[in-house]
Amino acid sequence: MLCVRVIPCLDVANGRVVKGTRFIDLVDEGDPPTLAARYAVEGADELVFLDIGAAPEGRGLLLDIVERTARRAFIPLTVGGGIRSVADMRAALRAGADKVSLNSAAVADPGLISRCARRFGSQAVVVALDARRAPSRPDEPPRWEVLVRGGRDAVGLDAVSWAVRAAELGAGELLITSIDRDGTQTGYDTELLRAIADLVTVPVIASGGAARPADFVAAVLDGGAHAVLAASIFHRRQHSIAEVKLAMGAAGIPVRMIRGAVA
Numbered sequence: 001m002l003c004v005r006v007i008p009c010l011d012v013a014n015g016r017v018v019k020g021t022r023f024i025d026l027v028d029e030g031d032p033p034t035l036a037a038r039y040a041v042e043g044a045d046e047l048v049f050l051d052i053g054a055a056p057e058g059r060g061l062l063l064d065i066v067e068r069t070a071r072r073a074f075i076p077l078t079v080g081g082g083i084r085s086v087a088d089m090r091a092a093l094r095a096g097a098d099k100v101s102l103n104s105a106a107v108a109d110p111g112l113i114s115r116c117a118r119r120f121g122s123q124a125v126v127v128a129l130d131a132r133r134a135p136s137r138p139d140e141p142p143r144w145e146v147l148v149r150g151g152r153d154a155v156g157l158d159a160v161s162w163a164v165r166a167a168e169l170g171a172g173e174l175l176i177t178s179i180d181r182d183g184t185q186t187g188y189d190t191e192l193l194r195a196i197a198d199l200v201t202v203p204v205i206a207s208g209g210a211a212r213p214a215d216f217v218a219a220v221l222d223g224g225a226h227a228v229l230a231a232s233i234f235h236r237r238q239h240s241i242a243e244v245k246l247a248m249g250a251a252g253i254p255v256r257m258i259r260g261a262v263a
Helices: 032-041 063-072 086-094 104-108 111-120 159-169 190-197 213-221 241-250
Strands: 005-013 016-021 024-030 047-051 077-080 099-102 125-134 143-148 153-158 173-178 204-207 227-230
Touching: 005 032, 005 204, 005 241, 016 032, 024 032, 032 047, 032 063, 047 063, 063 077, 063 086, 077 125, 086 099, 086 111, 099 111, 104 111, 104 143, 111 125, 111 159, 125 159, 143 159, 153 159, 159 173, 159 190, 173 190, 190 204, 190 213, 213 227, 213 241
Parallel strands: 005 047, 005 227, 047 077, 077 099, 099 125, 125 173, 173 204, 204 227
Antiparallel strands: 005 016, 016 024, 125 143, 143 153
C-alpha cells in the first residue's frame, strides 16, 4: 500500500485563507503563502488551494496568489476554483500548481475532464465533489446529492454515480467533501467515502469533518480513503500534522514521516 497523504486545505476568499461551517460563516485564518510555508515545514505531503469565491462570483482563479503560495512551499500543490477550460488549467499549472481541481465546471461540462486529462495527463486532474446526504427512508441505503457553486446549488446528480463517471472520464483523483460534516468537527462521512472508494480505481481524498487524529484513521480504515484533507484543526493548531501521522502509523497505516518536522 502506498503512503497515505495528509493534506492541509487552504480555502481562499478575497486573498485570505478562510474557514466556515458547511461552507458558510467564514472566519479569517491567515495569509495563504504564510500558511503554505508553515505546513511544508510541519510535514504536509501536499497542499490544496481552493479559490472558493471564483465559481459563485463567475471569475477566474487568483493566479497571483497561487504563484506566491507555490513559491513558499516545495511540496505538491493542487489548485482549484474558476477553472473552466484547458487554457485555465494551463494558466494554473504555469502559476505553480502541480494538479488542478475541477468542480462546478466539470458538472456543467463533463467533457472538460477528458480534455484536460488528454492535454496534461490524468495525474494532474482532480475532480472535487461536494456532496450532501439526500432524504431517504430508514429501509433505504443512504444517498448523496452533488452541489456546485461552493455548495450553493443542488443539480439533481447522484454523488456516487458522478464520482464513478468522473473517474471514467479521466480524473486521476477524487476529492470528496461532505457538506454535512464540513467545519463541524464530527468526523468524516466514512459511508460516503466507502460508497465511492469501492467503485473507483483512482485515489479518493477524504474531506469534511476532521476533529482528531482518530478521524483520519477512520477515513482510511473505514472509508477506504487514500489521502486525508483537513483545514481548521491545522489552521488553529488543535492537532499537528505530526500528531495525525503518528496516530495513523500506530494504526498500521503507511505514512511519510519527516525527520525534524515541527509538531
